[in-house]
Amino acid sequence: MLNIKTFNTKLIYGDVTMDSYEIFSLSLDIGEAIIKSGGEIYRAEDTIKRINKAYNQDCRVFAVPRLIIAQSGKKIEIRKIDKEYTDLAELDRVNSFSRRLCLENSEEISVTKRKIYKKEVQSLSIFLATFSFSLFFGGKITDAVFSGIIGLTVSYSSYKNINLPEFSSNLIDAFIICVMAHIPYYAGFSVTPDKIIIGAIMLLVPGLTVANAMRDLMNGDLLAGLIELFNSIFSALGIAMGVAGGLFIFNRL
DSSP: OOOOTTSOSEEETTTOOOOHHHHHHHHHHHHHHHHHTTOOHHHHHHHHHHHHHHTTOOOEEEEETTEEEEEETTEEEEEEOOOOOOOHHHHHHHHHHHHHHHHOTTSEEEOOOOOOOOHHHHHHHHHHHHHHHHHHTTOOHHHHHHHHHHHHHHHTOGGGGSOOOHHHHHHHHHHHHHHHHHHHHHTTOOOOHHHHHHHHGGGTOOHHHHHHHHHHHHTTOHHHHHHHHHHHHHHHHHHHHHHHHHHHHHHHO
């Protein structure tokens, strides 16, 4: 059996022949990686079908945001997807690999490693994103700077290591952002807390999930689209409740 779950090996089909189950399992690994990285459900299903078809295997697949069920001949496999994240570089890498796998199934295929961005690059991206959104929504330079600092603080807080549900995580993050946004104001800085808040909470807004939900709905995957849409609504509700809780406290002061 080939250990190719992480896509960090080299596949040489001239020397190693994958059996039908290995091909089937590999296609599910790729479909799972697509969903985990923020790809659309229909893209994952189509990729799984195309890989199996390239190797003359019939495959039927049903996928929703946290589950993949696939059947090929007498082989049936269920994949539970525990956690999703947005990683467009990983999504592009997996898509490229799946295309090469379909087109070059009798040649050597080199698999690139997953791109891991340095912490400095991630920190700069977080700061610039929150800084820019604060300015975009009418904040001053001081508001934008504090928004960037708060975005970094929340992103690298120790409680982020706890595997919380998305609703709870967004509620806590939004509450902390709201509380921290008021600290500079009460410390005497000339800032507008709401402009700081709106810049920082943009890190939490599930924009890609909403876009994927609409794409899946328009593609006819109604169940997957509705699940993603409801996930987005509850994420937004968690953000709103967290901010509302913080504002309620400071309005009482």
